[in-house]
Amino acid sequence: MTTVALDLLGGDGAPGVVADAAATLLSNTANTGLRLVLVGPVDVARDQLVARGVDLSRVTLLPATSGVSMDASPLEVVRQDAQREVAETTVVVAARAVRDGLADAWVSVGHTGASVASAVLTLGRITGMQRPALAVVVPALASPVVLLDVGATTTGSVGALEQFAIAGHAFAVAVGVSSPRIGLLTIGSESGKGDELRVETDAHLATSLPARGLNYVGPVEGFDVTRGNRAQVIVTDGFTGNIVLKSIEGAAAWAAHQIGVAYGDSGPARGVIRHAAAGDFAGGLLLGVEGVTVVGHGAGTAAQVIGCVELARRAVEQNLIGNISTAMAELS
Numbered sequence: 001m002t003t004v005a006l007d008l009l010g011g012d013g014a015p016g017v018v019a020d021a022a023a024t025l026l027s028n029t030a031n032t033g034l035r036l037v038l039v040g041p042v043d044v045a046r047d048q049l050v051a052r053g054v055d056l057s058r059v060t061l062l063p064a065t066s067g068v069s070m071d072a073s074p075l076e077v078v079r080q081d082a083q084r085e086v087a088e089t090t091v092v093v094a095a096r097a098v099r100d101g102l103a104d105a106w107v108s109v110g111h112t113g114a115s116v117a118s119a120v121l122t123l124g125r126i127t128g129m130q131r132p133a134l135a136v137v138v139p140a141l142a143s144p145v146v147l148l149d150v151g152a153t154t155t156g157s158v159g160a161l162e163q164f165a166i167a168g169h170a171f172a173v174a175v176g177v178s179s180p181r182i183g184l185l186t187i188g189s190e191s192g193k194g195d196e197l198r199v200e201t202d203a204h205l206a207t208s209l210p211a212r213g214l215n216y217v218g219p220v221e222g223f224d225v226t227r228g229n230r231a232q233v234i235v236t237d238g239f240t241g242n243i244v245l246k247s248i249e250g251a252a253a254w255a256a257h258q259i260g261v262a263y264g265d266s267g268p269a270r271g272v273i274r275h276a277a278a279g280d281f282a283g284g285l286l287l288g289v290e291g292v293t294v295v296g297h298g299a300g301t302a303a304q305v306i307g308c309v310e311l312a313r314r315a316v317e318q319n320l321i322g323n324i325s326t327a328m329a330e331l332s
Contacts, residue, residue, distance in 0.1 A: 001033050001034075001035055002033060002034055002035070002104050002105070002313045002316050002317065003034075003035040003036070003037060003060075003102070003103045003104050003105075004034065004035075004036055004037070004103060004104065004105050004106065004107060004309050004312050004313060005036075005037040005038075005039055005062070005094040005097040005098065005102070005103035005105070005106040005107070006018060006021075006022060006036055006037065006038055006039065006094070006106070006107050006108075006305075006309065007039055007040070007067070007090040007091060007094050007106070007107065007108035007109070007110055007115075008038050008039055008040030008041075008044070008045055008048075008064075008090060009040050009041075009064070009066070009067030009090045009110065010067060010090065010091070010108040010109045010110025010111075010115075010296075010298070011108075011109035011110055011296070011297075011298050011299070011300055011305070012298050012299050013299075013300075013301070013302075014067065014109075014110070015040060015044055015045070015048050016048065017109075017300070017301065017302050017305060018038075018109070018302075018305055019045075019048035019049060019051075019052060020052070020302035020305075021302040021303075021305035021306045021309065022036055022038060022049065022052075022054065022059070023049065023052035023053070023054050024302060024306060025306055025309060026054055026055060026058055026059070027053075027054075034058075034309075034313065035058055035059070035060070036058065036059050036060070036309075037059070037060040037061075037062050037094075037097055037102060037103045038059055038060070038061055038062065039062045039064050039090045039093050039094045039097065039106075040062075040063075040064055040067075040090055041063070041064070041065060042061045042063050045061045046061060060102070062093055062094075062097060062102070063093070064087065064088060064089060064090040064092075064093040064094075065088045065089075066088055066089055066090070067089065067090050067091075067110055067111075068089055068090075068091060068110060068111040068114035069111070070111055070298065074111050074113035074114035074116075074117050075113065075117045077089065077114060078091065078092060078114050078117040078118045078121060079117070079121065082118070082121045082122060089114070089118075090108070090110070091108055091110065091111070091114050091115050091118040092118050092122060094106040094107075094108060094118075095118045095119055095122035095123055095291070095293070096122055098122075098123060098291040098292070098293075099122055099123055099291065104292065104312075104316045105291070105292035105293070105294065105312035105313070105315065105316050106291070106292070106293055106294075106312070107283070107293075107294045107295075107296065107305070107308045107309055107312050108294075108295060108296070109283070109295070109296035109297060109298060109300045109304070109305055109308065110298060111298070112134075112151060112295050112298075115286075115293065115295045116132065116134070116152050116286060116295065119132070119286050119289045119291065119293040120132060120289055123289045123290045123291040123293070124289065124290050125288055125289055125290070126288055126289065126290055126321070126324055126325050126328055127325065127328060127329065128163070128328035128329065128331060129163055129167075129288040129289075129324075129328055130157065130159055130160045130163060131152070131153050131160055131288065132149075132152045132153070132286050132287060132288035132289050133148040133149035133152050133153075133160075133163075133164045133167065133168075133238070133286070133287050133288055134148060134149055134150045134151050134152040134238070134241075134284035134285070134286055134287075134295065135147065135148035135149070135150070135167070135168055135171050135284060135285050135286075135287050136148070136150050136245060136281060136283075136284045136285075137175055137281055137311075138225055138226060138228075138248065138281060139281055140225065140226050140227055140228025141226065141227050141228050141229070142227060142228040142229035143177060143228040143229070143232050144172075144175065144176075144177060144228065144232065145224075145225055145226075145228045145231070145232055145233070145234055146168045146171050146172045146175070146177070146180070146232065146233045146234070147225055147234050147236075147241060147244065147245065148164050148167070148168050148171075148233075148234075148235060148236075148241065148287065149164060149235075149236065149237060149238035149241050150238065150241040150242050150244070150245045150284055151238045151239075151241060151242035151245070151284075152238050152286060152288075153237075153238045154237070154238050154239040155237060155238070155239070156197055156201075156236070156237030156238070156239075157197070158197070158200050158201045158204050160237075161184070161197075161201045161205070161235050161236075161237070162201070162204060162205060162208055162209075162331075163288070163328065163331070164235045164287075165182050165184075165205060165209060165214070165216070165233065165235045166209075166212070166214070166324075166327045166328070166331065167287040167288060167324045167327070167328075168182070168233040168234075168235060168287070169182060169214055169233055170287075170320060170323045170324050170327060171233075171285060171287060171315075171320060172232055172233050173318075173323075174314060174315060174318035174320045174323070175311075175314065177232045177233075179215065180215070180231075180232035180233045181215045181216075181217045181230070181231045181232055181233070182205070182209060182214060182215060182216045182217065182231060182232075182233040182234075182235065183216075183217050183218065183219065183220030183224060183230060183231030183233070183234050183235070184198065184201055184202050184205060184218065184219050184220065184234075184235055184236070185219075185220055185221075185222070185224075185225070185234050185235065185236035185240065185241075185244070186198040186202070186219045186220070186221070187221065188219060188221065189218070189219050189220060189221060189230075190219065191203075191206075191218060191219065193219055194219065197237070198219070202218060202219055206218065212330075212331075217230060217231050220234055222244060225244060225248065226248060256270045281307070282296055282297075282300065282303075282304040282305075282306075282307025282308050282311065283295055283296035283297070283300075283304070283307065283308035283311055284296075285311060285312075285315060285320075287320075287324060288324070290321065290325075291321065292312050292315045292316050292320065292321060293312075294308045294309075294311050294312045294315075295308075296308040
């Protein structure tokens with residue numbers, strides 16, 4: 001049995017979209033091993049679930065009074081709430097559910113910064129990890145690609161990028177990529193390309209990763225993220241990674257529109273995008289904290305929320321946090 005805490009108030013369509021996702025998950029006979037903890041106002045949660053015919057015996061309702069608005073200062077809101085004996089915000093209550101053993105993982109499609117801050121402050125970092133990284137699975141052409149960091153933090157260092165590579169490798173294995181190759185995102189495939197951070201990191205990874213039995217292929221370029229044939233784990237700092245991720249999303253929307261203009265129907269192309277967005281690409285898994293945390297897109301659909309829950313479930317079943325902890329202990 002895997003228990004996932006779900007932020008009822010996260011996302012633009014909350015609470016309805018989240019409740020739709022919960023109802024669909026629990027009505028699926030393949031999910032008999034899944035239990036949900038719905039975090040939010042209890043009366044709202046109960047009304048939403050009853051209206052959808054959900055069996056409440058498989059759901060725990062955990063009270064929280066508010067979400068975190070998109071215009072709030074996430075770190076300040078979360079820091080203040082984390083100091084309270086009884087937390088009020090859904091992201092802190094959900095993270096505490098994992099910390100206290102009430103859930104195995106937690107998911108929010110609300111404020112990314114608040115979710116990251118709550119995970120770090122509530123669960124703590126894995127020993128040895130300098131900083132967390134948000135990792136997404138990009139549905140590339142040849143093979144899925146784990147891209148990290150896509151925005152947990154905005155700066156990088158040689159040591160942090162090395163840790164991202166190791167954690168990303170563990171994540172790729174957890175989502176079914178066998179013997180993933182690791183690349184460093186920069187502006188050319190030759191060694192020595194890029195800024196000082198990229199050059200120094202490449203030189204370090206070229207010796208440190210093979211010494212750990214990991215396959216480092218060297219520098220990779222932006223188009224390798226969606227090709228998937230050169231590397232299945234691509235490492236960068238969070239500032240660059242977030243730009244790459246948003247560029248992929250924008251390019252996909254542009255392509256779907258242009259197909260519609262050219263052929264009179266963008267439906268099939270948009271269907272492909274929706275299908276990809278509802279799979280492992282639905283959310284980012286926060287690597288480097290002591291608990292499975294998945295952060296989804298605020299404008300996500302019920303299908304995307306379901307994808308986030310399934311991603312969290314897989315991470316729990318594959319003991320991803322334990323595997324990363326072991327790897328970090330060996331690195332130190």
